[in-house]
Amino acid sequence: QKEVEQNSGPLSVPEGAIASLNCTYSDRGSQSFFWYRQYSGKSPELIMSIYSNGDKEDGRFTAQLNKASQYVSLLIRDSQPSDSATYLCAVNPEAGNMLTFGGGTRLMVKP
Amino acid sequence: GAGVSQSPSNKVTEKGKDVELRCDPISGHTALYWYRQSLGQGLEFLIYFQGNSAPDKSGLPSDRFSAERTGGSVSTLTIQRTQQEDSAVYLCASSFRTNTEAFFGQGTRLTVV
Numbered sequence: 377q378k379e380v381e382q383n384s385g386p387l388s389v390p391e392g393a394i395a396s397l398n399c400t401y402s403d404r405g406s407q408s409f410f411w412y413r414q415y416s417g418k419s420p421e422l423i424m425s426i427y428s429n430g431d432k433e434d435g436r437f438t439a440q441l442n443k444a445s446q447y448v449s450l451l452i453r454d455s456q457p458s459d460s461a462t463y464l465c466a467v468n469p470e471a472g473n474m475l476t477f478g479g480g481t482r483l484m485v486k487p
Numbered sequence: 488g489a490g491v492s493q494s495p496s497n498k499v500t501e502k503g504k505d506v507e508l509r510c511d512p513i514s515g516h517t518a519l520y521w522y523r524q525s526l527g528q529g530l531e532f533l534i535y536f537q538g539n540s541a542p543d544k545s546g547l548p549s550d551r552f553s554a555e556r557t558g559g560s561v562s563t564l565t566i567q568r569t570q571q572e573d574s575a576v577y578l579c580a581s582s583f584r585t586n587t588e589a590f591f592g593q594g595t596r597l598t599v600v
Contacts, residue, residue, distance in 0.1 A: 408586040419578055419591040420530075464530070468586045474543060475520065475582070475589050479529040 382478035395452040399465030408468040409448045415461045455485040491592035499598045508564040508595045512581030522578045569599045
């Protein structure tokens with residue numbers, strides 16, 4: 377079992393809809409959780425970080441963390457074609473404390 | 488500079504040659520990561536440095552790969568006797584400490600011909 381799992385997609389949503397991206401992790405002691413966006417041919421860009429249970433909102437983005445169920449999600453409201461990218465979930469597991477990435481979910485927002 | 492800097496941006500090398508890739512992390516960042524990303528694929532972890540601790544080399548694919556970090560700052564990834572399968576984008580990231588956000592450089596695109 378991989379430490380951080382994501383559905384590879386592609387996840388296709390119409391413009392203006394809510395895109396929901398999910399990530400599960402195996403280390404129950406994980407402390408820090410991050411979402412990165414990677415456009416084709418570019419390096420990953422940090423868009424959200426979350427450290428405690430609940431929701432964290434930043435503009436059109438909301439990160440949700442549920443440590444009991446070991447999942448973290450990213451909601452993108454009013455999706456735009458410019459949001460089309462691969463979204464990477466990253467987790468700092470307690471053991472080793474090294475940042476671990478999921479395989480990424482490819483999001484396509486259709487006009 | 489304010490961000491993670493990698494050089495060169497692009498490198499074309501002949502099969503069998505050695506290459507060195509450089510990463511200059513954000514000032515004050517103690518953690519530094521190297522990843523490799525082949526076309527259309529996810530991030531492949533290579534090596535992790537944290538402060539003065541021994542690096543985690545568990546991701547290095549073969550003994551042709553090595554990395555060092557001098558003075559807790561600049562890191563160099565060396566690939567000896569390059570092979571065509573080494574062609575990829577090599578990404579470096581740094582973070583202030585282990586549990587904080589990591590920021591990526593723009594990457595080095597390595598092409599082995």
